[in-house]
Amino acid sequence: MISLAGTLLLVVPFAPSLFDSCLSSSYHGNFIDGQTVNSLFLPNIACLDSWSSQTLASSASIAEAKHDIHQLVWVQQEVVEPSLLAQIQSFRPEFDSFLQRLVTPKRVAREQDILVAPDRDSEYELLYRTSTAALLSVSESTARTIDTILPRFWKSYLVSSSPVDYIPVPDEALKHVKEVLSNLRFNPEIAAIVDSISVPQMINDIRFLTGEDGVSGIMSRHSFADGSLTAANWLKARFEDSGATCELQSFLAGFSPNVICAYPSTTNTTATTVVSAHYDSRGSFGSTRAPGGDDDGSGTIAILAIARAIARRGIKFNSNVQIAAFSGEEQGLLGSRAYARKMREIDANITVVIQADMLGYRADGEPAQLGLPETIGTPEVTQLVASVSAIYSPELRVGYTAVSRTCCSDHQSFIEQGFPATQIFERAGPIADPMYHNSGDLSDREGYDFGQIKSIAKVQLATLLHSAGYEV
């Protein structure tokens, strides 16, 4: 564990050229502030001096940690529709009350049905703060449960305690997706397969995951809640029903596990396509309910619908296919980071990742949409998904999402490890769902659109079939 006291911190807008300097060995990740992607470095003084003497970095921010508190946490406000912002206080008072909760956290520590509520130290140090993001150091136990005291439209990310490599997606890894894109044309068999996705089945599935069916007993799928273990076991069984081999993979004590499933390949190849979502959820302060009907129950039922279609049609893939339901997303992509790191360590040949996160909400008067990332996403994969959408789900209006939304899902974990990845989202713009991070995020409500979920799931499945190759 590093000692933070005396550590220098540099926050600077991301540019690939940063990694040609001495800074590259002290890189700790990219983090969003408003519309900007920032890189965080913890350089030594000699490197910082030499870099800043050669670079005109008026937008760089430098701090020195004074206290020896171990865990750095980046927090940021997401970009949401102005109508949603009207529901909350402005950033400054929200941030101040958040800091208050950090030092008096015991009252809220048991919210959201937490299984493991570690003791919190009431210390923090503020190292960076703007009107949309901040970097703090807190104790490790506070860091793990910080999402339970964050303002509603904020997300938090734990910063790795050791430097990480900056791994751009290598050209070699893009060959496959480029080839799929150049060979892409309408395939009536794929159209029939994706059209077979069943909305009544998706309704049953989401009602189990949110507890709306009155049978599953799930009150919350917060990463520490009993309900998320129920969900993990149920998902594993459903994916196995579809012919996959599944594992519950634990990544951190107290967190529910990732559900990782694989279909075998008919040919001897390492090439692997991944479709994913996160099944953990987040509710409101003071409520033990975190149904996560949209976030991310909708993405979870999409990958489940894909598995059910694979089984129904008896599809055999010509290369490896993985379906992953991650946990710990709401605490800062923890489950997917652990998984993507493991895939990098074994040098897995992951050629396409498509993460589904929030597919269900459609604002009154708006058409069904598909939002794709403009910044944090591999452009070639995003282009493939957009092209597949035009062919198989022409009813969707396709566009880019707000920057802050595109950073914040599990595809980022794969991009950080140099795997080609993108995200699919419900809106070509910022978040508009009034039940976002709210205990009212049920499926039986105005604006929750199963038709849109099906249209987007069709795109995810069609991209999978084109990418992996298949036989029926």
Ligand SMILES: *[C@@H]1O[C@H](CO)[C@@H](O)[C@H](O)[C@H]1NC(C)=O
């Ligand atoms: C699969 O291919 C690898 C590498 O080409 C080879 O080493 C391995 O023996 C092959 N396995 C089978 C079952 O053919």
Ligand SMILES: *[C@@H]1O[C@H](CO)[C@@H](O)[C@H](O)[C@H]1NC(C)=O
């Ligand atoms: C990864 O899979 C692709 C097939 O899509 C293949 O062309 C490539 O050689 C594989 N890469 C490695 C390192 O095995």
